[in-house]
Amino acid sequence: MIAVDHLQKSFGRQVALEDVSFAVPKGEVFGFVGPNGAGKTTTIRILATLSAPDGGDATVGGVPVSENPAEVRALIGYMPDFFGVYDRLTSGEYLEFYAACHGVPRRRRARVAQELLELVDLTDRRDVAVDTLSRGMKQRLGLARALVHDPQVLLLDEPASGLDPRARVEMKELIRELRRMGKTILISSHILPELEQLCTWVGFIDGGKMAAAGPMEEVRDRVTTGRRLRIELAQPSEEETERVAALLRDHPGVLAVRPLPDHLEVAVNDEVEDEQLLSALVEKKVRVRSFSQIAGDLSEAFMRLTEDHRGS
């Protein structure tokens, strides 16, 4: 649905994008991850037809952004990282105005506004001036605004930035709902744990270069070497924890053991089988309450990738 192919962009001598390529299939949520200034907003602005690339191609729904920007605009809903509102309009008028700007027929505009206000849970704020809304409400209204013409693709640039925890949760729920509606979503952020829960695909960008891109699990597996295990003891006394830590360190394939107050974290290589390790502990009279694998962390993957990338 979105394809970016060897994209390049410079602002004067400053290279913003250098050979950026990735693809997002239809119906997926793509997390575009990178530190500030990595090139996320520049890429999104090119996809939103607000900036022309110096080189490479970008297509949305198969339509080249540079060749047919008007058609691309009909396909996308864009929410910039910072956006203002028209403070003298009510929420309903605000959405109806943008519906008109997107060519929604006059007779349908009020209904579209009502449906979108319901979607973002702002029905009771329909007749309230936009400038009196909280930041979280404005962000939700901004998301509703991006949906007025029922676009297939959503480009969301840092949609959760500056929101309090409750507003973040609400925003996440909204994005999940939009995915259920079949939208293809590109969402940029530098808050990784949020994206990990939301996204099905991920792309890491740093210094204008793509470090990795693809399905979340694939990227995580590609980046993460070895595994981490969490072992919780039935009798987590200090002596018992130390004894078990020593046993684990002697076991072949165990790379590191970290005793923590209520459990042990164990790094093992890919050759270690969980059953064997558990059997070895049981044989040594260790009473294990739980034994589980710690899921690979997106933050960890990102750190590794960008370190490799900067090092290369």
Added chain:
Amino acid sequence: MSVTRRFLQGLDNPIVVKEGVSRMRTWRAPVVATLYLSLIGAVGYAWLNVDIGVTQQSIGAVSASAIGSHAFAAMAFFQLTLISLFAPALAAGAVSGERERQTLDVLLVSRVSAFGIIWGKLVASMAYTLLLILTALPLFAAVFLFGGIDPSQFFVSQLITVATAIGLGAISIFWSTLFKRSLAATVMSYASAFGLMVGTAVLSTMLMATQFTAGRGTLIATTGAQTPGLPALWYLNPFFSLYEVLFPQGYAWPTLRTFLQLLIFGPGAGGYTPIGGPVVEPWHATVVAEGLVAVACTIASVWLLRGRRTRPRRRVEPVAQEPA
């Protein structure tokens, strides 16, 4: 798309509606209108009273038509001054304000064309100016009853004011599109308004003085005869045009021929009885010039705004090389 359809679509512009609603919800809209009408009314009333008093003292009789024409002229000049102050203020923040509010990008990603945005902004800012001019018409009509002003003068004086408002509005929107900040756009808009309203007069006077001292022209204002070497710059000055309409010296209605002559040959060498050139009343030139300025500034603004979007680029197909 046909020109008619495009024009009709231009009228059904969401930006015009949104701007109108937003503007009329502020406390400033009624306050400015009240202030505007009060000031014009006060000028007319004061002029009537002073003129009546002076005329009674000097000649012992009052000529209603003379007093009416003077009061009308005072109000018309004052209205033109006010409009030249209001028009830049209403239009200078049109596009730069969107940029400062961070709403421009979202607008550019919509289906509204760059022309639609500029046209909408121009119409919206002009709509309020035209509303002010319209609301003042009853005041002018009251003075009109004294006589001394014929309907054509009434009409043309309002036309010059409207044309000036549109010209200054379009210039202000151009600056607003060019500059990122509304402050810079406002400063340049007022500088342009000053140039048009005062600068052209000062330059024209200087040119006339130069001609006079060089002996190449004869400034015959004292004899009431024609000025053979009236600089063309005078024709662009709305105050001069208004003066010539309200105190005519060879006043003529425009014809299609006059407009064509003006467009093709430019203003004639003479003012009212030209030497070798077509007859062009100053207000013809002013209205046409303001119109041309408005069109040029609108085109330039659209061009500037289009630059902020990705413009359609044709894919260049690689040329197949023939085997050697």
